Amino acid sequence: MRKIVILGAGYAGLEVARSLGRVLGRTGSAHILLVNDKEYHVFTTELHKVAAGTAEPADVTASLADLLDETGVELIVDRVEGIDPERRAVELAGGTVLAYDRLVVALGSTTEYWGIPGLRERSLSLNGLEGATAIRERVREVVQRAEEAGRQAHIVIGGGGLTGVELAGELAFRLAKGHRITVVELAPNLLVGQPERLSREAERILAQMGVTIRTGVGLNAVDEDTVLLSSGERMDYDVLLWAGGVRGNPIVAKAFPADTRDRAIVDSWMRSEAYPDVYIVGDAAAAKDADGKPVAPTAQAALAQAEVVVKHILYAGVQEEQAVAPYSGRSKGVLVSIGPKQGLGKIGAFGGSGRVWKLLKDANDIRYHLRIGARNGRTRRRETHARPNTESGRHDRAHTA
Ligand SMILES: Cc1cc2nc3c(=O)[nH]c(=O)nc-3n(C[C@H](O)[C@H](O)[C@H](O)COP(=O)(O)OP(=O)(O)OC[C@H]3O[C@@H](n4cnc5c(N)ncnc54)[C@H](O)[C@@H]3O)c2cc1C
Structure with missing residues (x-):
């Protein structure tokens, strides 16, 4: 059975997992694995409220097990340590090595300090x-x-x-x-x-x-x-x-061609330039809009990119890839x-x-x-x-x- 591994359960990763799960996971036509370092999804766009003390952590998190209920997606709570795209393998902190046919990387971003001393x-x-x-x-x-x-x-x-x-x-x-x-x-x-x-x-x-x-x-x-x-x-x-x-995730930049800010270079369907069996979405990718301009890292963009990836995984191979609309980078506001x-x-x-x-x-x-x-x-x-x-x-x- 085809094995699809998704890394990261933020905005992009969760969207891919739930959408693919509903179509492929539930029917058993693919084995879908979602790896995340926490057992919960974080509503990152609401984190400033927790920081200020106007919301509690429970208000901005949701159990991944609940969110994946009836999707057929298998959840692994572990930290991704490395990705070897040549061997099509993902190494987890717990020692597990996951093989994949298709990989979706949605590991988010880290803080950019611009080298400012202290x-x-x-x-x-x-x-x-x-x-x-x-x-x-x-x-x-x-x-x-x-x-x-x-x-x-x-x-x-x-x-x-x-x-x-x-x-x-x-x-x-x-x-x-x-x-x-x-x-x-x-x-x-x-x-x-x-x-x-x-x-x-x-x-x-x-x-x-x-x-x-x-x-x-x-x-x-x-x-x-x-x-x-x-x-x-x-x-x-x-x-x-x-x-x-913010800058991309160093784990991603180590495994795939990336820009100077650790964001993976991707094509119009969010595939790694060097490894077309790997999709990289959200803050971890250096996405461009239809005019080739860089797209700001937002939850809105992460969700739109996830939708493109889901369609591409479902239809590429069945139809010409051009039949799936590429990521446009269009902002809704x-x-x-x-x-x-x-x-x-x-x-x-x-x-x-x-x-x-x-x-x-x-x-x-x-x-x-x-x-x-x-x-x-x-x-x-x-x-x-x-x-x-x-x-x-x-x-x-x-x-x-
Ligand atoms: C305070 C704040 C307000 C914001 N407001 C807005 C807004 O109003 N609108 C908007 O569009 N965007 C907003 N953003 C930006 C938005 O939150 C991000 O662009 C979005 O979260 C990116 O989604 P993502 O899926 O790429 O990554 P994330 O949502 O960050 O998800 C990454 C996931 O990967 C997991 N992970 C990371 N490393 C590992 C590892 N090694 N192993 C396993 N799992 C790992 C994380 O735990 C996480 O679940 C805001 C951001 C902040 C901080």
């Missing part, structure tokens, strides 16, 4: 659930220490892209102007790559929430309690959060949340900011929960965001329903 050692990033909970704990600690000393804590966020803006907004809501938050962004404005109007709106909303925005300056070096900015200034910090970029009450975005010709855009963003998240059949998180209960009790360092949240 940054890796002294910052925290939103890399996975562990990263989010580490941020939450550290922020809680520094806030408590600062309050005991009768001063404000200073949280510096490096990077004012989507992740940095969402993190700043959520933290600003949680700390309710009781402490200082500064976003440092090298580009001349926030949300680089998005329409200028959205960047301006993001700056306006964050400023209203008490966040200081420093654009046009980068981080040159990081010491124990100060960052050296490209302007020559030194900025003190209590906690430094890094949201300044952008939605950004800035704390639990404000949002902004652009869908088609319409763009704007405010509460309605936040509701659209929430609806989009819920749509994804429903799409994968998640039974926890916000699909199971409605929650209200309660303001934290910053004096005690705790925060209270109320569940309705």
Whole structure:
């Protein structure tokens, strides 16, 4: 029987596994294996809420065993150590070696530190659930220490892209102007790559929430309690959060031709340039749009690429590969949340900011929960965001329903 191995159960990997499972796995026409280092799927696009303490880890995770129920997909919880595309073999940390006929690599990304001295050692990033909970704990600690000393804590966020803006907004809501938050962004404005109007709106909303925005300056070096900015200034910090970029997965870059940022080079059907029996999707791939322009690593792109791969696996060999539409890289738009009450975005010709855009963003998240059949998180209960009790360092949240 044909053996299809999928590595990584994030947005791209889970989509491929569930879709192939429904067609091939359930009928027993292929043996489909999904390997992930955790037994749960993470709603990564919602991790900033865990980092800020406005959501619990259980709200942003779902059991993979439940999500794969009745798909015929076999789940292996183990860490991928290496891939040998010549031998068509995947090596797992537990010692198992998996053979495959087709391989789908969806191992996500790692943090890009751009070689800035001291940054890796002294910052925290939103890399996975562990990263989010580490941020939450550290922020809680520094806030408590600062309050005991009768001063404000200073949280510096490096990077004012989507992740940095969402993190700043959520933290600003949680700390309710009781402490200082500064976003440092090298580009001349926030949300680089998005329409200028959205960047301006993001700056306006964050400023209203008490966040200081420093654009046009980068981080040159990081010491124990100060960052050296490209302007020559030194900025003190209590906690430094890094949201300044991602790079591919080194395991992928070791096994397949990749760009300088460890993202695998792929063709229009997301196949490795060197190994056409291997598909590489999501943040791990250097995907291009129909005009050959690089596609930003997003969950939206990961899902669209997964759909192309599913069709290609199902139909290539039956039809000419050209019968399967290649990945277009077309964006459906952008939605950004800035704390639990404000949002902004652009869908088609319409763009704007405010509460309605936040509701659209929430609806989009819920749509994804429903799409994968998640039974926890916000699909199971409605929650209200309660303001934290910053004096005690705790925060209270109320569940309705
Ligand atoms: C705070 C935040 C907000 C975001 N907001 C948005 C948004 O609003 N919209 C949007 O489109 N995108 C957003 N993104 C980006 C989006 O989350 C990523 O682009 C997306 O998660 C990429 O999907 P993926 O499947 O490639 O990787 P991931 O979802 O990261 O999945 C990778 C999987 O591989 C597993 N894995 C990794 N290494 C190994 C290993 N060695 N062995 C076994 N398993 C392994 C991981 O545990 C994980 O399950 C946001 C990101 C962050 C951090």
